[in-house]
């Protein structure tokens with residue numbers, strides 16, 4: 001029996017881990033035993049707890065409860081916690097997802113103890129080293145034995161950095177999930193008839209008053225011109241900043257709601273006519289669901305969506321946001337084929353079994 005430790009901690013990782021956990025339990029339970037370690041990077045029920053039940057994720061065997069902190073404090077607490085577990089219990093491999101502090105801490109603790117690291121969502125690059133996520137993903141790729149790249153662009157990025165046979169083009173586990181969970185999508189809050197689904201949580205948007213205000217102003221102008229609402233699930237970081245800067249999104253245009261669960265997000269995606277976000281995951285989910293997307297950033301790791309004409313980089317420019325929202329409102333992009341066929345998780349698990 002092969003023992004695998006999967007390290008998660010932030011909301012998007014619970015979602016990504018669900019696809020692979022299901023494949024392990026449904027198809028490979030005789031060969032592979034997976035334990036989950038939750039670092040506790042996200043801890044509010046709306047950011048963490050409800051994902052486990054909704055996505056039928058097994059309870060985490062280990063909880064580090066690290067909570068929030070500066071990058072160094074948070075990452076250091078995770079490093080210690082992961083190391084302690086890897087020293088006390090034998091694991092044949094460690095599986096990490098994406099680019100959060102939990103990803104880097106898990107990969108670094110394991111690599112130092114010579115435990116093979118498998119990285120899902122490898123090879124993404126924004127080429128912007130001022131993003132903590134860019135630092136996390138570059139380092140994690142270089143610590144990993146096997147790199148699962150979701151797209152050809154990600155594979156090419158890795159080739160440019162000197163990787164070759166370590167890389168597998170796997171497709172995207174988020175597409176697996178979207179296809180699997182869409183029939184179960186449901187909303188607990190009433191949604192308007194015509195709306196833009198908007199989220200903002202990146203520090204470069206939330207922690208700069210001018211940028212945050214400019215994004216909200218752009219969304220309000222868009223709503224006014226189009227004659228629609230903006231549904232705005234608010235990440236706790238964003239909620240804290242809005243409160244501390246005493247910014248109140250105008251209710252006439254913007255309906256703020258609590259962070260949504262995964263199934264609620266899928267329902268909100270189904271009913272919207274446009275997405276505006278600085279999240280990487282939601283950019284893709286918009287594309288998979290047949291919606292155009294305004295990317296509230298100066299660049300994106302998911303360049304194929306922009307190249308396909310399904311997304312546009314507006315950054316935090318209010319005028320641009322309003323103009324592009326009017327241009328893209330209701331425009332349905334072609335069905336994507338750059339992210340695999342919905343079987344990424346199976347391919348990844350089979351490759352892990354081959355390696356171990």
Ligand code: UD1
Nearest residue numbers: 010011041042043044047068069099100101132133236237
């Ligand atoms: C993290 C990831 C980001 C990912 C995002 C998904 C890093 C560097 N960033 O960003 O890549 O897109 O998760 O959401 O790892 N907070 C709460 N309750 C919670 C969690 C956070 O109140 O359950 C607040 C705290 O004030 C905290 C802040 O949000 O300081 C930021 O949380 P943190 O986990 O550091 O980063 P995210 O912005 O969530």
